[in-house]
Amino acid sequence: MRREPVLVGIAGxxxxxxxxxxxxxxxxxxxxRVSVIELDGYHSLNRQERKLVGITPLHHRANNLGLFxxxxxxxxSGERVLRPVYDHETGDFSDPVWVEPRPFILVExxxxxxxxxxxxxxxxxxxxxxxxxxxxxxxxxxxxxxxxYTVEQVVKEIRQRQWDIRNFVEPxxxxxxxxxxxxxxxxxxxxxxxxxxxxxxxxxxxxFLHQKVAAKGLVREWVGxxxxxxxxxxxxxxxxxxxxxxxGAGPRAEAVLARAAGGVKVTPYQLxxxxxxxxxxxxxxxxxxxxxxxxxxVG
Numbered sequence: 242m243r244r245e246p247v248l249v250g251i252a253g254x255x256x257x258x259x260x261x262x263x264x265x266x267x268x269x270x271x272x273x274r275v276s277v278i279e280l281d282g283y284h285s286l287n288r289q290e291r292k293l294v295g296i297t298p299l300h301h302r303a304n305n306l307g308l309f310x311x312x313x314x315x316x317x318s319g320e321r322v323l324r325p326v327y328d329h330e331t332g333d334f335s336d337p338v339w340v341e342p343r344p345f346i347l348v349e350x351x352x353x354x355x356x357x358x359x360x361x362x363x364x365x366x367x368x369x370x371x372x373x374x375x376x377x378x379x380x381x382x383x384x385x386x387x388x389x390y391t392v393e394q395v396v397k398e399i400r401q402r403q404w405d406i407r408n409f410v411e412p413x414x415x416x417x418x419x420x421x422x423x424x425x426x427x428x429x430x431x432x433x434x435x436x437x438x439x440x441x442x443x444x445x446x447x448x449f450l451h452q453k454v455a456a457k458g459l460v461r462e463w464v465g466x467x468x469x470x471x472x473x474x475x476x477x478x479x480x481x482x483x484x485x486x487x488x489g490a491g492p493r494a495e496a497v498l499a500r501a502a503g504g505v506k507v508t509p510y511q512l513x514x515x516x517x518x519x520x521x522x523x524x525x526x527x528x529x530x531x532x533x534x535x536x537x538x539v540g
Contacts, residue, residue, distance in 0.1 A: 244532050246276075246346045247524045248317055248362060250353035252413045253369030254406050255298070256380030258423060259349045262369060262514075266347060269500055269518045276343040278316075280350020282325040283309045288332025297398075299351055299405035306352060310359050316342050317362050344525055351410055360416040364524050367517075368417035368465075372424035375434070414465030418444070421513060426475050435475035436509040438516065442468045446520055449489035474509035483507045483515075490519050497522075 253259050260279075267275045284291075284298055285305045296303045305325075312322040321341045328335045340346075354360035371379075381395050390398075414420065420439040427433050439462065440447060450472060460471050478486075480502060487494040494515070498507065501515045 244344075245317060245319060245528060246342050246344055247364045247521060247528055248313070249345065249347050249521065250360075250363045250366045251347060251349040251369055252351070252353050252355075252367070252410065252417070253371065254376060254410055255351065255402070256376045256383065257369045257371040258375075258379060259369050262421075263347050263349045265501075265514055266517065266521075269497065269514060270345055270521065274343055275345045275347060276316075276340050278309075278312070278324060278340060278346065278348040278350075279327075280304070280309065280348065280353060281327040281329070282334075282337075283350075284327050284334075287327075287334060297402050297405050299402055299409045301352070301355070301409055304352060306356070306359075309352075310356070312340075313348070313359055313362055316340065316346055318342075345521060352413070354413055354416045355409065357416070360413075364528075365520065366413075366416050366418045368414050368420045370414075370420050370422045372422070374425055375423055412465075415467070417465060419517075420464055420469065423510070434508075434510060435473065436513045437474075438472045438513060439464055439469040442470050445470060447472060447516065450486065450516075474512055477506040477508050478512070480505055480507055483512060487515070487519075490516075491523065493522060494519055 251259050251263060263277055267277065281298070283305045284303060286294060286296070286303050291298065291303060294303075298304070308325075312324065315322050319342045321339055323337045324340045325337050326335045327333075348363075354363060354366050360366060377396075377399060380399065381392055418440065420437075422437040422439065424435050424437070425433065426435045438447065442461065447470075460473075462469050462471055480498065483498060483502075484495055487498065497518050498511075498515045501511045501518070502508075507515075
């Protein structure tokens with residue numbers, strides 16, 4: 242009997258920090274247990290073709306989402322897939338690579354759950370909602386230094402993409418199980434970053450934290466047409482304080498925190514990563530328990 246992997250979708254705008262977030266999750270979960278699907282590989286047009294057509298990568302028509310959904314289904318079923326690869330340095334496609342159905346499959350990009358048929362396949366859907374000021378700073382740093390754009394080209398592209406972001410990316414907020422917001426705590430600061438973790442009131446996993454952080458900013462907001470509870474973290478905290486905060490998060494909380502932080506202080510970003518890894522490990526444990534029961538029933 243094949244074991245279904247834990248499928249995690251991570252949606253968000255370009256330059257939001259999704260790829261860095263995924264790399265950190267890989268490190269904490271263990272590279273040998275994680276496969277990654279980068280949706281940029283499912284572009285249907287290369288950079289030059291998009292320029293000629295006058296379309297951005299955010300538009301559904303600029304992506305082969307049918308192939309992506311087929312691959313998602315096959316991975317969910319325990320099959321490997323030959324994933325297309327997009328090279329941002331050349332703006333063109335390179336050789337495809339095989340993706341194996343490991344215990345965790347992280348799918349990151351602009352449209353991982355833009356359609357309900359895809360959204361229904363995930364165990365956890367995360368919308369990565371980075372503050373515009375940070376996105377602009379990071380996107381200029383990345384695209385101008387790594388991808389060969391000029392600063393003027395990056396700024397122009399950011400302005401041109403706003404309509405597509407609102408119409409093709411942000412609607413995924415309605416499907417998200419978690420919304421992670423990164424924002425500058427101080428004005429014009431790309432270094433002092435706060436984190437908000439939002440989850441639907443009706444399906445809260447972080448209940449064990451609510452009473453402990455209520456005085457520090459537990460509020461409710463309407464996001465994607467649903468009421469969400471918001472956990473806010475803005476300052477570094479001593480490890481022992483966070484360890485106490487995580488009591489109730491399971492027996493592995495302290496070990497995961499030690500790997501995520503690696504020091505005497507825990508940043509908001511490291512705390513968020515710790516919470517996510519604990520949630521994913523719990524999902525995997527639940528999946529494995531279901532598998533054991535099914536094998537027992539068959540036997």
